[in-house]
Amino acid sequence: MKLPNNQPPPTPQASVAPRPAPTGTPGQETTALSARQQLDQIPLANRETLLARVAEVTNRQGQNSSELLLDVRGRAIQVNADIGSTKLSPGDWVKLMRSGNELQLMGKLADTPHTAISNALAQRMPWQQSLDSGLARLITALNQGTAAELAPGQLPGSRSLQPLPAAARQALESLLSRLPVSNNLTPGAGSQNTSVQQVRQWIAESGLFAESRLSQSPSPALPDLKLAIGRILTSLLAERGGDPTSAFNRLMPLASPELVQAPLQFPRSTTSATPSANADPASTGQTLRLLAGMLNRITVNQLHSQILSARAGGEGPAPSSTMLLDLPWVTPQNEPGIAQLRIEQHTKHEEGSASKRNKAQAATASEWRLNLAIDLELAGALNFEVSLRHHEVSARVWAEKQETLKKVNEELPLLRRSLSELGLEVTNLESRRGSPSAPITKLEHRLVDTRA
Template sequence: MKLNGGPTPATPVNKQSGGGQTHTGLPSAGIDRTQSAQQQLAQLKLGNRESTVAKVAEVLQRKGGGNELILEVKGRSLPVATGDQAPDLKAGDLIKVMRAGNELRLIGKLATSQESGIAKALAQRLPWQQNLQSGLAQLLNSMNAGLKAAPQPGQPPAANTTQPLPVAARQTLEDLFANMAKANSLQPGAGKAEGSASQVKQWLSESGVFAESRLLQTSGPQGAPTDLKLALARIVTALLASQGQSPEAFNRLTPLASQDLLNAPLQFPRLTAANVSQGSSEPASVAQTLRMLAGMLNRITVNQLHSQTLTARAGAEPGTPASTLLLEIPWLTPQHEPRMAQLRMEQYQQERNTKNNPERTSVSEWRLNLAMDLDHAGPLHFEVAYRHPSVSAHIWAIKQSTLRQVNEELPLLRQSLADLGLEVADLECRRGSPQHAETRLEHRLVDTKA
């Protein structure tokens, strides 16, 4: 049926007898009931006989009777009256609609995709993320100060009584920190040195994002001793064993969460706030440590699921990357304090013709976003784009002194890139921080292309 404009009530959905399809009248766009059907369709930029995917945002009951759906179509919210009969749809369902003149026709409901399942798993873990930087700082403190001892049955709790970490947990932490990246691991110009590329590759592979794939390639958990996620899991097992508990007890714990990750759980990269950069110096109990470890494992799992979901969106919208990888790399300052570097890697596929090869070929462009906070230089953001053989880089610094120092080093960076056989297209440093598009779960992660 036709889309109605003005103050006219929404047109109900009428079932067709032959094809089993449904004509849907959409009275307005963006919950604005003052526009005509033609204006609404023009804003949707939907051509005649062109179909698109909509998401059911809400299923409502009207006060005067009947039902109404709130659909999300191309970023716009549209109310659709469905009459007295409740629709066989629920919030979160994906449907396919097609324009027929000044009407929108409901083609049918789409089956649940793999991306939807990943997005649901992601949403379940979002509220329970523990900041990895503060978590590692607390674990380092536990290595030195021990854990708060639990009171013995029938005895009053003793003040300030601590117990050492279990031997297996301590050994795992020692190996983890010993193999962690150090502030002085890569000196200026070390990128051309033999072995530097493999060292960086090792830091990336041991970030925890590849933990499950590493397990498949080894004989067991001991085959990847310095993988962050697997190391945290081994610490959990050791702590539970010291309490006489089985691994199943870990599933009953409520993970600790960091407030900064609750406020913006999907913004990546996003530097850690200064007030949560370090763990408490007060010894934690075994129970508190286990809850913190649960939140840290959730944080790594969120990065894994977030990467999978963004990759599954490839091609859903113009300009979306073919693959996305989000990871956090732990490193140590000269004072042996843990820090995190947040890395976002994206691959874009472009089709083009060349003079020597008239057939269309696929060309990859890689984009890298790196964010880290240095004690003296302050927050730094790097954006690098590479498409063989050209590379461009933009650097953002908050501090004026850091901005001046980086600008002084840019000629050396340009020469180093040229020595690697790269054509430097653009290279500059700016004051402030880059503006990233906001990531929202409803629109960016759950919506699935047809």
């Protein structure tokens, strides 16, 4: 389309014009009025620029023009667009400028790191394997071996078992030896230096910081959950021969049903029964798919944490940083479980100008919030909510079972004393029946809606 005075738009601009509303007697003036009315309703002044999101793209066969559905300031506008060689896809953001009764496409915004993270998260969400169920199957493989692949016409029950390769066995044994055992942390032991170090090690080796630790110390033997799972997977692929990278890319990861139904709910409100370590052995191929799903679960937590941290400064109150961690542990009977930990830092931003000293003081005024969710065999589901600001701490404990709630009330004085011994002032301490409501990140088209 032409611009006023027949001046062509400079590269890389292109023209788009709002489609007129249907009328009984279409004409040039009616079209112009319809376009002007739509642009005035946004509202958008002449020569004013703004950003819009491409919702739909319909290409016309044999023509260079397309029909676009744009989300402009909350309004959906259908436009006819002559965009030339510019390639647009749903989810792209474009910069527009009003020129008379037309919109000029000033350019397409390049993909931001946030967009890349969102796309990577969307690709991995449907393929997550719960770490507790995955570890249970790995313990079975360690104790019984893996089932041989089925030959044509062979019945599943007639498959022979084969031990794990030595390298995979060593990597798995090393992983399990570093998992915390439930009876190692006793009530009241939180103020002891050894217990504090155990918890710090537990979080540091959760896999959430794998890439950061590798950048600091590129050692393949780092005691990290994500790297350990990768070593087991690499060892199994090496036994099969060929290119391990190509073989890994062809794997279809196994997914846990509850993570398919609510892929971004953290912590999960419901828990599924963890498969027993004495379940039927899986084949090597199934074990590889299981490991790939476990890696996806850790990667989803990493990407999800970045998405939630990136929403700081958006609409509404939001934490300035968020970390989501699955922390596996085992019982004395070597049965795996999962503790889900959510850590948020909330920083209060003062309005107006402030001196460097005031800004430094504001930085120390951050509030840390911790949510720990765990499901124990006898006690049932437990949730701990802790808030720390300066040296003041408040805590709330949620229990699903009435008997567990009674036991929690009996232990609250011990919790208060333990927190006081750490030099903290306990402002509030209570227990409740049930479970807290957990925020859920929602998806909108190809992007993650970080305002959820």
